[in-house]
Amino acid sequence: GESVGLHLPTLSVQEGDNSIINCAYSNSASDYFIWYKQESGKGPQFIIDIRSNMDKRQGQRVTVLLNKTVKHLSLQIAATQPGDSAVYFCADRDQAGTALIFGKGTTLSVSS
């Protein structure tokens, strides 16, 4: 079946470092991917998305890379700040296209 998962459950970085959060997916037909950030006690917030016809997309301090050959995507956060501490999820659409399927999440901890 389809699944979207992340390689590491936790990632600890120092303030100012760059962070890379990885995600592997199994459905080779997936055509749309999203990254969400969930802060403690809040709902997930949209960060950035990418369609399968792109390899890279940049936002403010964030970049998503998509490698369709190995079915892998990553979220890069530049100059990580304490406010970036949260759980990060990748997601893609289910095969029916009726809902987003979320990976297991990576907890990013930023120390100053």
Next chain:
Amino acid sequence: DTAVSQTPKYLVTQMGNDKSIKCEQNLGHDTMYWYKQDSKKFLKIMFSYNNKELIINETVPNRFSPKSPDKAHLNLHINSLELGDSAVYFCASSQGSGVYGYTFGSGTRLTVV
């Protein structure tokens, strides 16, 4: 003005009770969802609903039922609550059936004792 609002934020109840969680969105979206987040932060789709179609995740017990009085509301009713129902429940909405970025509510933490 909150885009997707859920009430209550916290709900503590005894096993066997029936409870409802309300969700309202003011974004004009036509599709709404319920997700369950377990203690390991795993988010699992329960339902997706627009004014035409309700899609139920087959793993959801039939004690759970979504009710939509109108396009802006999707409530979650749970019968005969069990300990394993304890989780955080999130409502979300999106525009169209293409399932692009959702907007989530802030969640309802349900504790069954």
